[in-house]
Amino acid sequence: MSVILGIDIGGSGIKGAPVDTETGKLVAERYRIPTPEGARPDAVKDVVGELVRHFGHQGPVGVTFPGIVQHGKTLSAANVDQDWIGLDADALFTEATGRDVTLINDADAAGLAEAKFGAGAGVAGVVLTLTFGTGIGSALIHDGVLVPNTELGHLWLKGDREAETWASDRARERDDLNWKQWAKRASTYLQHLELLFSPDLFIIGGGVSKKADKWQPHLKPERTPLVPAALQNEAGIVGAAMMAGQRAQGQDH
Incomplete structure (x- = not known):
């Protein structure tokens, strides 16, 4: 079983759970923290770090973002703080968590999860x-x-x-x-x-x-x-974990 932590950043809440990426099932109860007012990068980074600590997770982490994500950088910010535009968010979260973080657009994560498991x-x-x-x-x-x-x-x-x-x-x-x-x-x-x-x-x-x-x-x-x-509300969490799993496998080969 390959368990990876998936975290879904939304406008009202940031939620996460460890996911069995072979079945698409959550292996622990989902944990949710309200999105900090304004969703500034430093505040969101702290919440992502708190979620990683909550689950005591040691391996790779997948994180969704509500905007364009290209090569780990966030290039748009429709419903979050403008400071995200052009930010190397992969590096921000990797530094905050001490884990290898993979970032993916939130709808892309949901789509991947629905295509594989939904x-x-x-x-x-x-x-x-x-x-x-x-x-x-x-x-x-x-x-x-x-x-x-x-x-x-x-x-x-x-x-x-x-x-x-x-x-x-x-x-x-x-x-x-x-x-x-x-x-x-x-x-x-x-x-x-x-x-x-x-x-x-x-x-x-x-x-x-x-x-x-x-x-x-x-x-x-x-x-x-x-x-x-x-998969409804779990789709983003599952898709984020899937993407992090794919990246980890690519680095292993």
């Missing part, structure tokens, strides 16, 4: 996971291989607006939409993605995945099957 397990071809929450995260996976940092929530829709400002769960709450009204917007977005990527499966994750019975009858792509995410 709603996309055994599905060949192109699987597109979308996380609807504060924004819209995306993970594009082809035959189990991730194309990182797709950021498809920032596609332009309806002329002058980004998809996530119009069709996210936050937009549903802001505009006081019922689930059927929201699903009409989200369907427009999915149909646009179909034209661009012709996916074999859509997986719908994020906060809305817990309420699938409310929107699933109304969410209608043109031709692509659609399923709710299976």
Whole structure:
């Protein structure tokens, strides 16, 4: 059994658990600490260190980040402090924890976990996971291989607006939409993605995945099957651990 600690940095909470990366199961109860006000790098670094100490974890650690992650650097910061932009966050967390840390975009982590252990397990071809929450995260996976940092929530829709400002769960709450009204917007977005990527499966994750019975009858792509995410809130933790495991294996060879 290969156990790796996965940590998921979110807008309201930072949560972690050790994961058996061969089964995708958590091997201890998830532990959550509220995200520090403003989510500044030093404050978030301290929480990640606290989570590592809480579990007494000795091996590699995977950490998700709500923004673009390239070669260990955080290149965007939509819902966290602007000091993250251009920061070598891999090095920051590795120094804070004394462990080998691998950073991954939060939606990419969720998509990887769903493709291997969740709603996309055994599905060949192109699987597109979308996380609807504060924004819209995306993970594009082809035959189990991730194309990182797709950021498809920032596609332009309806002329002058980004998809996530119009069709996210936050937009549903802001505009006081019922689930059927929201699903009409989200369907427009999915149909646009179909034209661009012709996916074999859509997986719908994020906060809305817990309420699938409310929107699933109304969410209608043109031709692509659609399923709710299976791992829900654990997907980011599992995907982060998977990515750290892959990196550790690569260094072993």
